[in-house]
Each structure stands twice: as C-alpha cells, then as structure tokens.
Amino acid sequence: MTSPRLVAYLGLEREMLALDLAGDPLADRLRDTMGPLWYGLTDEEHARLDARLVMDVCSPAMTV
Numbered sequence: 683m684t685s686p687r688l689v690a691y692l693g694l695e696r697e698m699l700a701l702d703l704a705g706d707p708l709a710d711r712l713r714d715t716m717g718p719l720w721y722g723l724t725d726e727e728h729a730r731l732d733a734r735l736v737m738d739v740c741s742p743a744m745t746v
Contacts (some may be wrong), residue, residue, distance in 0.1 A: 688727050
C-alpha cells in the first residue's frame, strides 16, 4: 500500500527532476523544501525509495 505522503513525495520528486533537467534553479529550492516530507516518511517508505533503480534516460549510455 502506498501512503498519501509517499505519493506526494514522488510527485514532487518528479517535478523537481523535470525542473532540474530544464536547468531551472527552482529545482534546488523544491529539493530543499522536500526535506520535511522525507523525514515524515516511514522507515519502510525510505527503504522502498532507496531500493529504486534510477536510470538517466538522457545519458549517452542509454542511447541506441
């Protein structure tokens, strides 16, 4: 079961990454404001997030 807090965190993270990819400095400000939400997640939620495999689809290594 995914908690509403985890869903919110993932949504903000996705937006932060999009801003970062666009070179928008707002990404850093959003990252800073996400700290309290991160600390509000459970140990299980932290483990789920930490276990993710994150791939950079813009990386030259990912091109065919």
